[in-house]
Amino acid sequence: MPDIYGANADLLAKVMDLRLERQNLVVSNLANINIPGYKARTLEFESQLQQAVGDVQSKNSLTRTSAEHIPSHFDVNGFQGRAVKEFKPRTIYGADAVDMDKEMATMGKNSLMYNALVTVMQKNFEGIKTVIAEGGK
Amino acid sequence: MDFMTALDVGGSALSAQRTYMNVIAMNLANAKTTRTADGQGPYQRKSVALESTPVTPFGKAMNAALGDELQGVRVTGIVADGRPAKQVFEPGHPDADQNGYVQYPDINVVEEMTNMIQATRSYEASTSTITTIKSMYNKALEIGR
Numbered sequence: 609m610p611d612i613y614g615a616n617a618d619l620l621a622k623v624m625d626l627r628l629e630r631q632n633l634v635v636s637n638l639a640n641i642n643i644p645g646y647k648a649r650t651l652e653f654e655s656q657l658q659q660a661v662g663d664v665q666s667k668n669s670l671t672r673t674s675a676e677h678i679p680s681h682f683d684v685n686g687f688q689g690r691a692v693k694e695f696k697p698r699t700i701y702g703a704d705a706v707d708m709d710k711e712m713a714t715m716g717k718n719s720l721m722y723n724a725l726v727t728v729m730q731k732n733f734e735g736i737k738t739v740i741a742e743g744g745k
Numbered sequence: 746m747d748f749m750t751a752l753d754v755g756g757s758a759l760s761a762q763r764t765y766m767n768v769i770a771m772n773l774a775n776a777k778t779t780r781t782a783d784g785q786g787p788y789q790r791k792s793v794a795l796e797s798t799p800v801t802p803f804g805k806a807m808n809a810a811l812g813d814e815l816q817g818v819r820v821t822g823i824v825a826d827g828r829p830a831k832q833v834f835e836p837g838h839p840d841a842d843q844n845g846y847v848q849y850p851d852i853n854v855v856e857e858m859t860n861m862i863q864a865t866r867s868y869e870a871s872t873s874t875i876t877t878i879k880s881m882y883n884k885a886l887e888i889g890r
Contacts, residue, residue: 624885638758639816640797643797643818715874719877
């Protein structure tokens, strides 16, 4: 059954969750900037997510030989980002184990993308609202 | 995933850096102190010991591997620096020993200022992460509007 909120609403929400998680990691990295031996963490999910979505889609087109077959949808709940530690810690006194420029750039990109996703979602809902309002006239 | 995790982590960093700042101010203020309150010779330079901490004990037990990666920061203590005192020949000083030498704390103003700038920058970085996360939360609240 087609969803009133569009196929991508769940995916959008998941990506927003992951972006929030990435933001949390950036905050954590910056909080620990003066800790010797602390390794910077990053959160990777884009390529994996793309692959996971793509896998399901290509599988669908290959395996569904009949309309009566059960379609397998991409389940957003099972997906998780992978936190990656920077491989080698630096413990030189006074030198950061966390690259502040990198963290700030990640944060900027991340929050912009998050805000963009929110806007997309808002527009989705606005569209539905319009349909309801105009249909009732 | 906790809603306010990022704010907790950012807040822990702010308080740690503020403590560091207090200690730097104390060092600079006592750069010429030859007699401490307990009467034990010159002031000894202090520094802070910082430690990464899990965000919440509960989170550590319950969360997935992803949650365990998040770490706040905590001041474990203010530790005395072991460097020896500076000997300065000042026979007129009330704290001079029988040879006329006064023990001054070995505090390098440049070093303290450098540490101060580092603490300031780190503090600023944490405030800007908190500002960003706040704007993200506010933006998310716009969805249902």
